[in-house]
Amino acid sequence: MVINQIGNFRDVLKIGQDRSGGSDNRPPNLERSEGYAVEITGLNAWYGEHLAIRDISLAVSRKGVTAVIGPSGCGKSTFVRCLNRMHELVGGRVEGRILFEGQDIYARGVDAVELRSRIGMVFQKPNPFPKSIFENVAFGLRINGYSRGEIADIVERSLRRAALWEEVKDRLNKNALALSGGQQQRLCIARALAVEPELILMDEPCSALDPMATLAIEDLIRSLAEEYTIVIVTHNMQQAARVSDETVFLTMGEDRAGFMVEHGPTEQIFTNPADKRTEDYITGRFG
């Protein structure tokens, strides 16, 4: 799906807003006086010998949604996986500096496990644990040492927050894998929300879902944007236009290393991109 003319952006955006409540109550950019949640300087990431990301520097504003778009293989997923140090689990190597709430996450002595409990992540394919709905949300709480009494409350609150409570409240003890794909993905979001993350990473959360389920997730993302900082990877530009406040466009060079072309308010990226390559990608000339 491609936005054929840049002028269409407004319409696309409006479709998104109509769904999420009608009136144009979302300014194109949230006021962000609170500074940056994540500041990235000179980020390089390798898989073995292969340089997957080259020299990305950008700052992610606190609260709201930042979308990462770009052609397949340009390192979008690798980029978000650097932010919660998941990249190193597959033998990846990272260079450069990432400040999360002012703290260098790759500094010596930083506990990656503790870091990940502060950063939620939602994956491409819904991956609930093959356990009950309740246990899925409770797992993060249990390993972080919450008491039994607290857990039940937080599970309910998280499921409500993820707009899933009404659908599952009568079958919390049923296996999560019996839910539909869209419900599973919202469960995964609830699971991430339960541990009160300061940042939520989403790696193409709708790519395995049907249009209706996608809609529900997008609405959810918009409602979460008021409280949370969200970085979402998507290959769907309309989705980026609908849900995000800021957009980062990555592409890759001849050596297949991804790099950043442009970063700015979503509206500007989609209506008036500064770089020719962004315009070509958004108008569907490549990618």
Added chain:
Amino acid sequence: MIIGVPFRGLPRPESKQVRKATSGGFVGLGMLATAFGICAVGTLLYAVASDGIWVLDWHFLTSFTHYKPEEAGIKAALAGTLWVMGFTALFAVPVGIGAAIYLEEFAGKNPLTKILEININNLAGVPSVVYGLLGLALFVHFVGLGRSITAGALTLALLILPIIIVAAREGLRSVPPSIREAAIALGATKWQAVRFQVLPVAMPTMLTGVILALARAIGETAPLIVVGAYTVVLFTPTSPADTYTVLPVQIYNWIDLPQPGFQDNAAAGIIVLLVVLLSMSSIAVALRHIFAKRRVW
């Protein structure tokens, strides 16, 4: 593919009849092979049952062996088998599963682990008598355990260790990586992810592997003869330091004796061994079923 454009420049596909005949021929061959296997096992079972079933009674199960075939029973061997299997499981299961978890979940992928992996697979194929010789040198003489249940169980544990490791790794590998990622992304340590999310899913496969490995150990004769399972034991063991005999060794011993009555005793012993084996397999199937029911995969 564009519809309506005929193949050009490609060899014409075989005619329908030829393909059908080939397919039918293969099915026929497969059925023949299956029938052969079933016949062979059937004949064996029939031969054993027709000789042994007349001997098999309560007296046979509760008596020690005797110089008169009609007085002889399997009690010592049955008790010995249970003792040896118990201790074999005790030694082999924790070590095997621990090694599998380490190799699969924690050890990095490097040349050393690659070599280890190849060697474990090879060890699973080493003839069992070689393990007997190792057990004789190491446990019986060097450690000084003598001809005890402990020595026999340790030897069998070594024998089935590679099988358990391979089966347990198979079970761990069947758990999708996305489950581990989900747990780790929530701030779980690697061990928490394995303990609370991976192991429960892998458990049925691992248990099946363990039970099948034990089923292999129960039928082993050669290594236990080498490490000194006695053939004439007139007591049931009371401690792991006792001497012992086991079902296959007892059967082997009876077959060797000249009186025809002992042949029938051996056949009856084989039936007992088969019953023990089948019950272990049934437990494996039941466990897998119970665990599988608990999840929708």
